[in-house]
Amino acid sequence: MLSIKNLTVAYDDTPVFTDVAVHFDAGKITGIIGPNGAGKSTLIKAILGLVKARQGSVLYQGKSMRAVQKQVAYVEQRKDLDLNFPINVFDVVLTGTYGKLGLFRDPGKQAKAASRAALEQVALGDFERRQIGQLSGGQLQRVFVARAIVQEAEIIILDEPFVGIDLQSETAIMAIMKQWRDAGKTIIVIHHDLNKVSQYFDDLVVMNHGIVDYGPTDQVYNAQNIERAFSADLSAVLFEKQEVDQ
Amino acid sequence: MTSISAFIGALGRYEFLQSALLTAIMVGIMSGIIGSFIILRGMSLMGDAISHAVLPGVAVAYMLGINVLVGASVFGILAAVLIGFVATHSKIKTDTSIGVVFSAFYALGFILISMAESATNLHHILFGNILAVSDQDIMTTAIVLGIVILFVSFFYKELLITSFDETYARTYGLKTQVLHYGLMLVLTLVTVSALQTVGIILVVAMLITPAATAFLWTNKLVTMLFLSAGIGAVTAISGLYFSYTFNWASGPAIVLMAAVLFAISFICAPKQGFLKWRSAKGGQ
Numbered sequence: 001m002l003s004i005k006n007l008t009v010a011y012d013d014t015p016v017f018t019d020v021a022v023h024f025d026a027g028k029i030t031g032i033i034g035p036n037g038a039g040k041s042t043l044i045k046a047i048l049g050l051v052k053a054r055q056g057s058v059l060y061q062g063k064s065m066r067a068v069q070k071q072v073a074y075v076e077q078r079k080d081l082d083l084n085f086p087i088n089v090f091d092v093v094l095t096g097t098y099g100k101l102g103l104f105r106d107p108g109k110q111a112k113a114a115s116r117a118a119l120e121q122v123a124l125g126d127f128e129r130r131q132i133g134q135l136s137g138g139q140l141q142r143v144f145v146a147r148a149i150v151q152e153a154e155i156i157i158l159d160e161p162f163v164g165i166d167l168q169s170e171t172a173i174m175a176i177m178k179q180w181r182d183a184g185k186t187i188i189v190i191h192h193d194l195n196k197v198s199q200y201f202d203d204l205v206v207m208n209h210g211i212v213d214y215g216p217t218d219q220v221y222n223a224q225n226i227e228r229a230f231s232a233d234l235s236a237v238l239f240e241k242q243e244v245d246q
Numbered sequence: 247m248t249s250i251s252a253f254i255g256a257l258g259r260y261e262f263l264q265s266a267l268l269t270a271i272m273v274g275i276m277s278g279i280i281g282s283f284i285i286l287r288g289m290s291l292m293g294d295a296i297s298h299a300v301l302p303g304v305a306v307a308y309m310l311g312i313n314v315l316v317g318a319s320v321f322g323i324l325a326a327v328l329i330g331f332v333a334t335h336s337k338i339k340t341d342t343s344i345g346v347v348f349s350a351f352y353a354l355g356f357i358l359i360s361m362a363e364s365a366t367n368l369h370h371i372l373f374g375n376i377l378a379v380s381d382q383d384i385m386t387t388a389i390v391l392g393i394v395i396l397f398v399s400f401f402y403k404e405l406l407i408t409s410f411d412e413t414y415a416r417t418y419g420l421k422t423q424v425l426h427y428g429l430m431l432v433l434t435l436v437t438v439s440a441l442q443t444v445g446i447i448l449v450v451a452m453l454i455t456p457a458a459t460a461f462l463w464t465n466k467l468v469t470m471l472f473l474s475a476g477i478g479a480v481t482a483i484s485g486l487y488f489s490y491t492f493n494w495a496s497g498p499a500i501v502l503m504a505a506v507l508f509a510i511s512f513i514c515a516p517k518q519g520f521l522k523w524r525s526a527k528g529g530q
Binding site: 088 | 404416465467
């Protein structure tokens with residue numbers, strides 16, 4: 001279990017959120033939803049150690065995140081990358097082995113075989129030599145999922161993985177996430193498309209400058225929480241049908 | 247053609263020309279390699295800044311009679327640290343911070359140089375003096391080239407991942423700041439070596455132009471490094487040839503050659519050359 005207690009994170013003087021407590025279970029795909037600026041990205045950055053917490057703790061199985069750093073994989077948003085960089089698909093996936101290799105060791109046969117296998121798993125075996133700028137958004141996202149596969153991490157964090165990608169890629173990535181879940185890993189996904197929440201996530205965290213609610217999706221994904229995190233209007237649109245049914 | 251054989255003949259006769267050529271080639275190679283990382287990290291301005299910021303270090307080294315590399319390294323790193331410090335501890339953006347710090351260092355360097363040495367030396371520092379390379383200079387340049395090659399081979403994968411995807415590198419625990427300052431230190435050493443060949447003002451051209459040229463031709467980092475080093479060397483040789491034949495200043499001649507190779511690549515390169523870009527645009 002990944003548990004977060006009393007977490008406060010602030011850029012400059014204004015805290016993004018204060019005193020957050022939430023936990024993520026192994027063997028579950030947990031979605032994080034909330035409006036822009038709710039603190040979703042900040043929360044995962046705190047888990048990843050990319051931003052310093054002002055106070056509070058993030059522990060995985062009772063250990064600090066620093067101690068289990070090599071057990072965490074991160075699939076970031078594609079827009080943050082230079083797509084003209086002279087690197088091909090295979091070499092991007094291979095960078096997934098760098099963390100466990102450490103300094104002064106180059107990826108060997110095993111690392112290369114693992115990267116090849118991961119590319120096959122996301123159906124990009126034929127794209128090994130492609131420069132990354134020549135891929136579609138969905139293919140590129142699958143490349144970064146393949147890198148996460150190679151990392152063999154216990155915690156996998158994805159930041160809006162389905163933004164701007166084709167349905168085929170979305171389905172493929174979802175299938176990989178289910179395999180991870182069935183292998184007992186902890187999967188955390190920042191998500192923006194509220195329509196598929198019930199379909200995709202076992203557990204759900206609803207955020208708006210802090211945690212609005214969290215728990216199993218069927219208990220947490222309701223009109224009241226959506227109204228508190230987003231707006232009454234959105235809540236009405238999303239849950240209209242259920243109200244009619246009742 | 248006669249001028250080429252004249253150049254080769256002169257190379258056989260004059261030791262100073264041999265030393266000049268050897269040094270220029272080594273500088274071309276090392277700037278090509280380090281420059282590749284500088285442009286891929288979007289740090290061209292930083293390269294320019296560090297190359298100017300070493301000037302006070304050069305002056306202090308003259309005054310104290312210590313090795314120029316030592317003096318320059320201290321000021322190069324100091325400038326890199328200050329630039330980072332100002333940018334992270336204020337609302338000021340990095341490019342502005344670079345502008346403030348490097349111009350201050352450069353100005354300080356001018357004053358110190360004028361206190362330390364005659365105006366002729368200042369001219370040499372600014373524009374290079376490749377024809378007065380001593381045996382010791384060749385040794386120093388060779389050592390710096392060795393350091394560059396070792397640094398890049400030992401930290402190749404770390405340099406690759408921090409240039410491509412720094413956030414990811416931080417998530418697996420890589421000390422990206424340490425690597426950044428390591429690169430700045432090596433950059434400083436390269437700058438000092440290039441001082442003699444092309445001078446402070448044109449160092450940035452040796453760092454950026456061959457690397458940018460190589461970038462246009464390849465989609466693989468290793469290839470880019472070798473290509474960039476090769477272009478740096480070719481640039482040095484042809485620049486020195488023009489310098490000798492037409493009595494041009496060697497630094498500007500070398501830099502102009504680099505620019506010519508870039509211009510040709512810009513038009514013809516298959517990856518993202520102008521012609522390709524235009525036909526792709528027309529095709530849409």
